[in-house]
Amino acid sequence: QQQVKQSPQSLIVQKGGISIINCAYENTAFDYFPWYQQFPGKGPALLIAIRPDVSEKKEGRFTISFNKSAKQFSLHIMDSQPGDSATYFCAASNGGSQGNLIFGKGTKLSVKP
Amino acid sequence: NAGVTQTPKFQVLKTGQSMTLQCAQDMNHNSMYWYRQDPGMGLRLIYYSASEGTTDKGEVPNGYNVSRLNKREFSLRLESAAPSQTSVYFCASSQGGGGADTQYFGPGTRLTVL
Numbered sequence: 001q002q003q004v005k006q007s008p009q010s011l012i013v014q015k016g017g018i019s020i021i022n023c024a025y026e027n028t029a030f031d032y033f034p035w036y037q038q039f040p041g042k043g044p045a046l047l048i049a050i051r052p053d054v055s056e057k058k059e060g061r062f063t064i065s066f067n068k069s070a071k072q073f074s075l076h077i078m079d080s081q082p083g084d085s086a087t088y089f090c091a092a093s094n095g096g097s098q099g100n101l102i103f104g105k106g107t108k109l110s111v112k113p
Numbered sequence: 114n115a116g117v118t119q120t121p122k123f124q125v126l127k128t129g130q131s132m133t134l135q136c137a138q139d140m141n142h143n144s145m146y147w148y149r150q151d152p153g154m155g156l157r158l159i160y161y162s163a164s165e166g167t168t169d170k171g172e173v174p175n176g177y178n179v180s181r182l183n184k185r186e187f188s189l190r191l192e193s194a195a196p197s198q199t200s201v202y203f204c205a206s207s208q209g210g211g212g213a214d215t216q217y218f219g220p221g222t223r224l225t226v227l
Binding site: 009031042049051089093104106 | 117146153154155156157158161171203205212213215216217218219220221
């Protein structure tokens, strides 16, 4: 029940295309869903996050779509650029004082020029 | 403002050796975390410290110990290293201990146990 399942494991997209990464969770107590971005040799960094009171959140070219009934959320990268090539992790927590982040296994995105 | 720093960056150990990974943050954060990252496994929480003076086990604590030395520093110790502990270790910190607080990660320590 604590798992966050992420797919695909790897993704190759042409420059200018749309990258889509999906995550699913089981624990209905989760109420905070961030995405972290990690470049090679670096630590992960928060990219964008959503709470389940909204179905979509957009920041620039990055959008999170959230489907509470299906217990799924996804990251969309519009107009993908080679500089977006990185590993992306979804995560979930219950947001409370003891709510540690549970991470998905990651998606390695390569954007081809 | 250095954020979260980790030392060393790389380390090679022989089976049975011990070592301590150091982590420090200069953001006056209350909570600190240790994760390991393995290919295809994502980030798994080893230990965390919700506040100075407290530590708790995460998902994969076996074979590790931690010390929250003060508000800034949180160390991870391997008493008797095993090849299964070959991994990249990340330290992170957040303002509070809540799951919705942004975690700031260090650059990682790449550990190889032979």
